[in-house]
Amino acid sequence: MTTTGRPEDPGLVSAATNGDTAAFEALVRAHSGPVYAHALRFFGEPQAAEDVVQEVFVKVFRSIHSFDGNAAFSTWLYRITRNTCLDMLRTGRRRPVPVDVLDVSLTAPDDPAAEAITTATVEHAMRALAPEDRDALSAIGLFGMSYSEAARALDIPEGTVKSRVFRARKTLASALRPGGGDR
DSSP, X not given: OOOOSOTTHHHHHHHHHTTOHHHHHHHHHHHHHHHHHHHHHHHSOHHHHHHHHHHHHHHHHHHGGGOOXXXXXXXXXXXXXXXXXXXXXXXXXXOOOOOOGGGOOOOOTTOTTHHHHHHHHHHHHHHTSOHHHHHHHXXXXXXXXXXXXXXXXXXXXXXXXXHHHHHHHHHHHHHHSTTTTOO
16 A cells, blocks of 8 residues: 555545445545545536535445555545546536636735635636646645656556646746736
């Protein structure tokens, strides 16, 4: 079993597998934030993200007995989250909100709502990334996976994960630069 992820996860997973609903609820509380953030970045709308969180944890509840512990729980959860988003997209139940990366701009630093607007701007810029770059960055940044864990979860070489994360960070830095990415 890997040691990446939250140190309490193996105990909670074991207890949840044995029917402990309090342990399952603790897993949901501990991991719903990254699941929601990934889905929000994927679809760009809060209602879709909430639907994904609900569906993901229903799937986790139904299949937690199949978690074998060969990877971190967060890695397994990431795959379920990603596949749920892709399934919802494929079946047409949800569509990502289109985003123009050149339309991203920051507010003035003295604006009292700057932090909230900056957060929204970052989310907007994340949705503008290529899906494969966003997936790699989410695996590393949101789910806390190592590059090798992300490579296994995404079923791509580790070097590809590194290049996608690099490209995503570079694109975000450019898009979030004052002036909206203009050079």
